[in-house]
Amino acid sequence: MKGTKTPDSLHKKEQGENIEVWADVVKIKDLMLAMVITTVVALVAYFIAPSEAPMPLIFGLVGALIGFIISSILIQPKRQFKEIEREEG
Template sequence: MNKKQSRPQDGENNIEVWEDLVHIKDLVLSIIICTVITLGAYLIAPNEPPKPLIYGLIGAVVGFVISSIIIKPKRTLRFAEEREE
């Protein structure tokens, strides 16, 4: 069974990242969300040695979750049967 991805035919406002097409607006929005939340969590952390790192990592995970909720995938997968001859 083959999985085939259908990609947008027009290709406008898309760039290729790790062999996948990404809409530029969505990419920039997710980068901004993750950066702001990670930096914010790092800055509000107490100034004790491991806490800024932990807060920053938690902020990055929260930013990723928020980005994945806001930005939905736009690809569709179709399964095609292989014919043996």
């Protein structure tokens, strides 16, 4: 049948939306969103920091950490684990 999607074609489409990063598979859209959130929060924190020597660095690092936390909350993991019971013996 023309136009119907088989499970294999759905799996291939899903693979096309993912990339491998550090031996894990992530969606490109989610990765880019997390990068934008973290970068924006870190830069805002850096620019509002007092201009004394270590403060911009500290504010930028804390901003990056806050951006990471926000990204972790907004972008939920897509990974699913299935537990299979084994027979002992």
